[in-house]
Amino acid sequence: xxxxxxxxxxxxxxxxxxxxxxxxxxxxxxxxxxxxxxxxxxxxxxxxxxxxxxxxxxxxxxxxxxxxxxxxxxxxxxxxxxxxxxxxxxxxxxxxxxxxxxxxxxxxxxxxxxxxxxxxxxxxxxxxxxxxxxxxxxxxxxxxxxxxxxxxxxxxxxxxxxxxxxxxxxxxxxxxxxxxxxxxxxxxxxxxxxxxxxxxxxxxxxxxxxxxxxxxxxxxxxxxxxxxxxxxxxxxxxxxxxxxxxxxxxxxxxxxxxxxxxxxxxxxxxxxxxxxx
Numbered sequence: 001x002x003x004x005x006x007x008x009x010x011x012x013x014x015x016x017x018x019x020x021x022x023x024x025x026x027x028x029x030x031x032x033x034x035x036x037x038x039x040x041x042x043x044x045x046x047x048x049x050x051x052x053x054x055x056x057x058x059x060x061x062x063x064x065x066x067x068x069x070x071x072x073x074x075x076x077x078x079x080x081x082x083x084x085x086x087x088x089x090x091x092x093x094x095x096x097x098x099x100x101x102x103x104x105x106x107x108x109x110x111x112x113x114x115x116x117x118x119x120x121x122x123x124x125x126x127x128x129x130x131x132x133x134x135x136x137x138x139x140x141x142x143x144x145x146x147x148x149x150x151x152x153x154x155x156x157x158x159x160x161x162x163x164x165x166x167x168x169x170x171x172x173x174x175x176x177x178x179x180x181x182x183x184x185x186x187x188x189x190x191x192x193x194x195x196x197x198x199x200x201x202x203x204x205x206x207x208x209x210x211x212x213x214x215x216x217x218x219x220x221x222x223x224x225x226x227x228x229x230x231x232x233x234x235x236x237x238x239x240x241x242x243x244x245x246x247x248x249x250x251x252x253x254x255x256x257x258x259x260x261x262x263x264x265x266x267x268x269x270x271x272x273x274x275x276x277x
Contacts, residue, residue, distance in 0.1 A: 001071040002052040003042040004059075007270045008035050011063030019062035023055045038220050040266035045071070067273045078165060078177040078268065080261065085186035088208065093189075095178055103170040104178065106212040110271050111165040113264050114206055114222040117257035120156040123249055130244045159183070159257070160222070162206060165268050177264065180205065218267065221260055 004023075010016030013035060020031035024044055034041050046052050052068040059066035081102060087094040092105040127149045160182040169176045180202075187194050187201035195201055210217045237250045 001045045001047060002049045003045045003069050003071065003073075004052050004055050005040060005042055005067040005069045005266060005270060005273075006034075006059065007040045007065040007067075007267070008038045010035060015062050016059070016064045019059050019064065023058050037224060039224055039263045040270055042069070042074075042266070065270065065274075067270060069269060069273075073269055074262075074265065078175040080163075080177045080179055083178060083180050083185065086180070086189040086205075088189055088191075092212075095180075102166075102176060102178075104164065104166040104176070108167050108169070109164050109209075109213045109216055110167045111163075111264075111267060112209050112213045112217045113163040113165070113267065114219050115161050115163060115260050115264070116222045116224075117159045117161070117255065117260050118156060119159070119253070119255040119257070120154065121251055121253045123153045123251040124150065125153065126150045126248045128246045128248075130246075160202065162202075162209065163221075163261075163264050164209070165264075165271070177261075177268070221263060221267075224263075 006020075008016075013032065014028070016035055017028040017031045020026075020035075020043070021028045024031070031043075034043065044052075044055075049068060056066045056068050081095060082097055083095040084098060085096045087096075092103060092108070094101060094103045129147045129149075162180045164176075164178040164180070166176045166178060168174070182202040183198055185198070185202070187198070187205070190201060190204060193204055195204075235250055235252045237248065239249075240247045
């Protein structure tokens with residue numbers, strides 16, 4: 001199977017939306033929405049590479065960055081390296097994980113992607129209270145009545161991290177997707193610039209990275225935030241009965257971190273394809 005990879009932003013939103021409508025069907029309005037998210041997406045898969053290449057040509061003529069990709073491209077990508085501590089130098093940075101370390105030169109960073117992920121939970125609580133209807137009892141028909149109360153609770157959290165796509169890293173020369181978390185990262189590598197605030201330290205590290213990588217800096221995954229389609233977890237339900245009262249709780253959790261990583265992989269694929277072009 002072959003997919004159509006579209007990487008916003010287009011040169012002209014209206015022209016790009018109409019081009020997508022002509023290529024894929026539907027209305028221009030429908031295709032404006034994914035373009036407005038400013039994130040890479042794959043709107044269609046086709047068995048024919050020729051069909052997808054024709055779409056690519058039409059979209060590029062409309063000012064969109066579009067590429068044909070194979071299905072396997074989504075399954076093969078750089079390993080995500082979770083960083084626990086780091087050290088900075090003029091040449092690049094050394095990152096240390098739980099059991100191994102890697103060295104990445106600034107010149108080998110093809111993309112630097114500050115990210116924001118949202119996670120939350122929605123819980124619906126239904127309370128049912130049984131009671132006897134006095135009116136019916138007076139008529140000699142003691143039928144139980146019910147009162148039902150429903151409330152919804154919502155919670156939302158944000159997490160921030162930075163992904164660095166290294167085209168090669170030492171010691172083995174393999175590419176990596178380095179993940180630097182705002183919370184939980186040891187910032188001793190900042191030296192005298194380190195403060196007592198993880199947020200301030202994270203922002204200082206981002207400024208250093210941005211200054212070193214230049215045009216490879218791409219903040220769209222941080223700006224997108226809640227626009228990314230969340231990955232929902234299976235709902236969890238519980239039921240409690242106390243006398244005449246029954247309480248049922250249904251909780252649904254969701255997280256955009258997985259979708260953010262997938263969007264980052266699509267940006268990496270697009271960057272590779274630009275290099276080949």
